[in-house]
């Protein structure tokens with residue numbers, strides 16, 4: 001960015017605070033993207049403080065030198081991400097503290113130059129906490145004081161290195177872990193080593209009362225942008241500070257620690273913010289801490305499925321996705337209607353999901369119980385009966401788009417035994433591979449095998 005591109009806005013001084021160096025400087029890049037967006041007639045948000053911070057940064061460097069913002073492909077991609085991220089996280093936070101969210105506390109970890117406390121319409125009674133490194137907090141607070149900025153929420157600011165114990169200091173300024181909290185970790189994890197990122201997310205979990213929420217950028221959403229950035233010298237001041245973050249799939253990692261994780265995809269974002277604002281693969285994670293009542297007293301759901309094998313022993317499976325389990329492969333079938341017999345229900349559901357009306361059914365093989373998050377009902381404990389069946393190998397028949405959408409089926413396919421043994425997503429039941437081996441070797445069991453309750457979270461699954 002050059003001087004003449006500096007967005008218009010109130011003048012800003014630093015009141016003598018030095019400009020943050022190192023990782024703190026990355027917050028200026030975010031402010032730059034927000035300032036430019038705020039000047040657009042079709043802006044997704046208005047952050048008048050972003051340009052105040054930028055002007056103060058220029059002043060602190062005895063400028064006319066403005067923060068670097070050359071228009072490279074990498075910067076354009078990163079700026080587009082920063083804008084979308086800001087808009088989505090604005091909405092996330094306001095939803096979380098709204099009547100359907102119920103969060104009464106907001107914690108902005110590594111708040112940087114985030115001015116949400118000053119620019120969003122917060123409901124009465126919300127308390128907002130901001131944490132960042134001392135140098136950053138010093139700069140920000142002095143600039144805000146100089147600009148006579150007034151928060152629109154009860155705001156608490158504290159200095160903390162988020163690689164260390166920040167829970168104690170947070171409680172000391174009035175944070176109550178017994179109240180539901182909306183957490184924001186925006187633009188931080190990439191600057192942390194894996195162990196520090198894991199410790200931070202664990203600490204958030206420990207401090208999260210039922211109903212608390214956490215939002216993150218979805219894994220892979222930034223893959224291309226980061227590749228471009230790594231190759232672009234203009235981005236080097238930020239990229240050389242990257243430490244990789246958690247380094248594991250965030251959604252599965254969080255699910256393994258008791259969060260329900262909803263994935264917000266490109267399509268939803270396009271509907272909300274406009275197609276031209278959402279780059280390919282973009283998405284966010286919205287993690288929610290279930291209430292103890294929800295987890296402890298799951299309603300019982302009865303279901304039945306068919307293990308459909310072709311003459312070569314391949315099995316037909318459907319890929320589903322839910323907030324508790326994530327992506328998983330299931331046999332065709334589903335929930336029983338009131339009074340419906342399990343075999344009749346399994347056949348009815350299979351016809352709806354495949355269009356196959358000639359599947360030959362056999363004996364009941366297995367029963368099991370497991371937990372998942374049903375889109376309409378919430379957390380349920382499903383009691384499932386599985387019957388043997390056979391059919392020729394073929395694709396589903398007819399247009400099943402509506403049925404797939406209604407049942408949350410993402411895709412379906414046949415698996416040979418070898419292909420099945422290589423599946424990386426969760427299988428339902430999780431022991432499907434050895435169960436099929438036994439079935440091929442010994443034939444159907446004389447009595448159905450009861451696998452009992454099978455937990456989702458098994459060691460090593462994250």
Ligand SMILES: C[S@@+](CC[C@H](N)C(=O)[O-])C[C@H]1O[C@@H](n2cnc3c(N)ncnc32)[C@H](O)[C@@H]1O
Nearest residue numbers: 024026027110111112114132133161162186187
């Ligand atoms: C890219 S900025 C994002 C700022 C802010 N979340 C936003 O999106 O506007 C990264 C921020 O992380 C902060 N940060 C980096 N490492 C930190 C640490 N170990 N402890 C506290 N803050 C840290 C930096 O000071 C900086 O403000």
